[in-house]
Amino acid sequence: MVYSRQKAGMSETGSSFSGAEPFTLAVDGMGGDGGPEVVVAGLAIAADRHPGARVLLIGDEATLRQELARHPKAAAICTIRPANSAIPMDMKPTAALRVRDSSMRLSMDAVAQGEAQGVVSAGNSGAMLALAKIVVKTLPGVSRPAMAAISPTLKGDVVMLDLGANVACDWRNLVEFAVMGEAFAKAVLGLPAPTIGLLNVGSEELKGDEKLRQAADVLRNSSLAAQFHGFVEGHDITAGTTDVVVTDGFTGNVALKTGEGALKMAFVLLRQVFRSGLLAKLGYLLVRPGLERMREWLDPRRYNGAVFVGLNGVVVKSHGGTDAEGFASAVDVAMDMVTHRFNESIREQLSRLDTLAAMRSGAEKEHPAVAAVS
Amino acid sequence: MVYSRQKAGMSETGSSFSGAEPFTLAVDGMGGDGGPEVVVAGLAIAADRHPGARVLLIGDEATLRQELARHPKAAAICTIRPANSAIPMDMKPTAALRVRDSSMRLSMDAVAQGEAQGVVSAGNSGAMLALAKIVVKTLPGVSRPAMAAISPTLKGDVVMLDLGANVACDWRNLVEFAVMGEAFAKAVLGLPAPTIGLLNVGSEELKGDEKLRQAADVLRNSSLAAQFHGFVEGHDITAGTTDVVVTDGFTGNVALKTGEGALKMAFVLLRQVFRSGLLAKLGYLLVRPGLERMREWLDPRRYNGAVFVGLNGVVVKSHGGTDAEGFASAVDVAMDMVTHRFNESIREQLSRLDTLAAMRSGAEKEHPAVAAVS
Numbered sequence: 001m002v003y004s005r006q007k008a009g010m011s012e013t014g015s016s017f018s019g020a021e022p023f024t025l026a027v028d029g030m031g032g033d034g035g036p037e038v039v040v041a042g043l044a045i046a047a048d049r050h051p052g053a054r055v056l057l058i059g060d061e062a063t064l065r066q067e068l069a070r071h072p073k074a075a076a077i078c079t080i081r082p083a084n085s086a087i088p089m090d091m092k093p094t095a096a097l098r099v100r101d102s103s104m105r106l107s108m109d110a111v112a113q114g115e116a117q118g119v120v121s122a123g124n125s126g127a128m129l130a131l132a133k134i135v136v137k138t139l140p141g142v143s144r145p146a147m148a149a150i151s152p153t154l155k156g157d158v159v160m161l162d163l164g165a166n167v168a169c170d171w172r173n174l175v176e177f178a179v180m181g182e183a184f185a186k187a188v189l190g191l192p193a194p195t196i197g198l199l200n201v202g203s204e205e206l207k208g209d210e211k212l213r214q215a216a217d218v219l220r221n222s223s224l225a226a227q228f229h230g231f232v233e234g235h236d237i238t239a240g241t242t243d244v245v246v247t248d249g250f251t252g253n254v255a256l257k258t259g260e261g262a263l264k265m266a267f268v269l270l271r272q273v274f275r276s277g278l279l280a281k282l283g284y285l286l287v288r289p290g291l292e293r294m295r296e297w298l299d300p301r302r303y304n305g306a307v308f309v310g311l312n313g314v315v316v317k318s319h320g321g322t323d324a325e326g327f328a329s330a331v332d333v334a335m336d337m338v339t340h341r342f343n344e345s346i347r348e349q350l351s352r353l354d355t356l357a358a359m360r361s362g363a364e365k366e367h368p369a370v371a372a373v374s
Numbered sequence: 375m376v377y378s379r380q381k382a383g384m385s386e387t388g389s390s391f392s393g394a395e396p397f398t399l400a401v402d403g404m405g406g407d408g409g410p411e412v413v414v415a416g417l418a419i420a421a422d423r424h425p426g427a428r429v430l431l432i433g434d435e436a437t438l439r440q441e442l443a444r445h446p447k448a449a450a451i452c453t454i455r456p457a458n459s460a461i462p463m464d465m466k467p468t469a470a471l472r473v474r475d476s477s478m479r480l481s482m483d484a485v486a487q488g489e490a491q492g493v494v495s496a497g498n499s500g501a502m503l504a505l506a507k508i509v510v511k512t513l514p515g516v517s518r519p520a521m522a523a524i525s526p527t528l529k530g531d532v533v534m535l536d537l538g539a540n541v542a543c544d545w546r547n548l549v550e551f552a553v554m555g556e557a558f559a560k561a562v563l564g565l566p567a568p569t570i571g572l573l574n575v576g577s578e579e580l581k582g583d584e585k586l587r588q589a590a591d592v593l594r595n596s597s598l599a600a601q602f603h604g605f606v607e608g609h610d611i612t613a614g615t616t617d618v619v620v621t622d623g624f625t626g627n628v629a630l631k632t633g634e635g636a637l638k639m640a641f642v643l644l645r646q647v648f649r650s651g652l653l654a655k656l657g658y659l660l661v662r663p664g665l666e667r668m669r670e671w672l673d674p675r676r677y678n679g680a681v682f683v684g685l686n687g688v689v690v691k692s693h694g695g696t697d698a699e700g701f702a703s704a705v706d707v708a709m710d711m712v713t714h715r716f717n718e719s720i721r722e723q724l725s726r727l728d729t730l731a732a733m734r735s736g737a738e739k740e741h742p743a744v745a746a747v748s
Contacts, residue, residue, distance in 0.1 A: 201627040226536035234631025257608025262636035273664035286657030
């Protein structure tokens with residue numbers, strides 16, 4: 001039962017793409033530790049799932065042509081656009097902004113100019129965020145883009161954000177993250193009315209700091225009130241208490257990596273158990289089918305593809321160290337978001353929140369103490 | 375191999391207590407969801423491990439007498455001290471401070487008056503921290519006490535702090551947490567020179583916010599420099615990259631609960647795998663011995679007993695929902711800290727850091743920008 005929920009896109013994108021609208025993704029061919037080899041192999045897998053999609057593959061022409069020759073399925077959906085340089089994984093964002101002809105920059109340009117609806121890159125995250133803000137630009141009404149991704153829980157999947165785009169946040173950012181996370185859960189998980197939790201050190205209303213209490217107060221009085229569950233704690237993430245977990249980028253990044261680390265530890269210890277003797281090895285053979293399903297369900301590659309939400313286009317970051325299967329998952333996420341008109345859903349919610357925000361600004365002018373903490 | 379490291383106390387306290395110095399613990403008999411029944415059953419288990427210990431058991435006399443009658447081993451080490459009231463689990467700290475005759479308050483009084491060297495309670499954490507600050511008092515040179523505990527990793531155990539005593543911290547707090555965490559790892563894990571990591575969103579020197587970079591800078595130039603590993607990330611906690619992980623109370627609380635939640639999810643899924651058919655059930659029987667060892671190693675009860683460090687006495691908080699075995703672990707932790715003269719080790723390090731802090735204060739006066747962020 002646990003394994004039953006499908007990502008929305010897995011079942012729906014196929015039909016969307018057989019329709020009249022051909023969507024185009026710009027793909028940074030040079031990003032990631034595995035470079036063009038992994039990217040193109042990933043596109044070959046994605047091509048099967050999204051036969052109607054078009055990909056603008058950007059990078060070193062000779063290398064990309066060579067890789068496409070080895071993957072005819074990828075070649076069938078790709079058009080190469082040459083780029084003279086690539087952003088190294090350790091380049092600082094400020095330096096990356098100065099490189100005008102990088103494969104990452106040209107991928108963002110394609111979205112900004114309307115040639116593509118989304119971009120996928122396995123490159124340098126800091127450079128990606130900086131370029132996305134400058135080139136693709138922030139959505140009107142959003143103060144700061146956030147990084148969102150899906151993780152496994154006992155009840156299905158959870159959307160968590162921010163995962164590191166903003167190490168410090170105020171209550172406005174958290175409220176916007178809630179709006180964007182809700183739209184993300186609708187688009188990528190296919191949920192009609194996702195529930196939202198605000199990550200805190202306790203579930204009581206008085207826990208945490210002022211910005212958390214402010215954000216909770218705004219959400220409780222917003223158009224999302226019925227979906228807002230209140231505060232959740234660390235263990236609620238994997239318990240699946242809510243469909244969306246909202247937090248600042250520092251806490252979200254630490255929580256994501258801590259959870260992944262704990263699961264990795266469990267699998268390493270489990271491997272030792274199964275190798276601890278002849279009987280254990282035999283036992284392993286008997287439980288292997290179920291164990292493989294469990295491993296697949298928790299497989300980080302299945303959850304690859306973090307999204308920078310709050311931009312004028314779909315910007316998806318694949319893990320730099322992923323393989324072809326993982327890169328294909330990142331393409332899935334981008335396709336889901338493009339086809340589900342993710343940003344229109346955000347715009348609608350934000351305009352509803354505008355009235356509320358205006359009221360709150362008024363209140364702050366009357367109570368300087370409230371303004372001081374936000 | 376993974377299972378080989380023992381908590382220091384498991385092997386050493388037995389001999390310590392057969393010596394000339396009889397240590398006394400004050401135990402809040404009324405705290406926790408299970409109340410006196412669990413506390414006294416836990417003391418019966420602890421009595422076997424610490425035969426030379428004395429316990430001042432504080433709470434409702436009739437109830438405690440009744441429980442001790444059922445546990446002669448506990449009765450052999452306990453003296454009852456009557457208390458007229460108990461702090462409810464949901465009472466606010468400010469209200470708890472006004473109750474003069476609670477079992478928790480009288481337990482703290484026993485430490486403050488030198489009748490006991492440490493206190494253990496499974497009661498209300500917020501009330502415990504507030505009472506400990508007022509009654510047991512903060513150690514000279516420490517700005518704020520922190521909550522520390524041990525967690526399992528792939529390489530042994532890790533000490534993590536702060537786990538929620540301070541939701542907001544400055545660089546001074548983080549440096550003090552590092553000092554106290556190092557002393558804690560020496561006392562409870564028995565490590566001669568524990569390594570220290572500062573939790574961040576990346577391991578590069580420029581990651582994170584100003585308070586993290588400041589704290590790292592101070593530690594790199596302190597007497598702990600050789601043990602300071604620099605920044606660590608969420609996945610480093612369970613990887614066992616360092617023996618001590620230092621963070622603010624908000625992040626630490628979320629990370630601890632997120633990691634526990636992820637492990638719980640792994641065990642729930644594993645149980646489903648082993649129940650998924652006849653062959654899987656047979657397989658389970660074959661791997662059970664190894665699996666039980668793994669479960670024991672990761673058992674939260676084994677890691678029960680969070681310590682409020684930075685106080686003029688040993689103050690240990692047991693999880694409110696624990697069982698007798700878990701409560702006995704919390705008693706182990708208190709005994710380890712009392713016998714290893716934990717606070718003397720902290721005092722020594724802090725005095726060495728004093729010179730450094732004085733230098734830094736001087737620097738801040740010259741550079742107001744530095745002072746502003748700390």
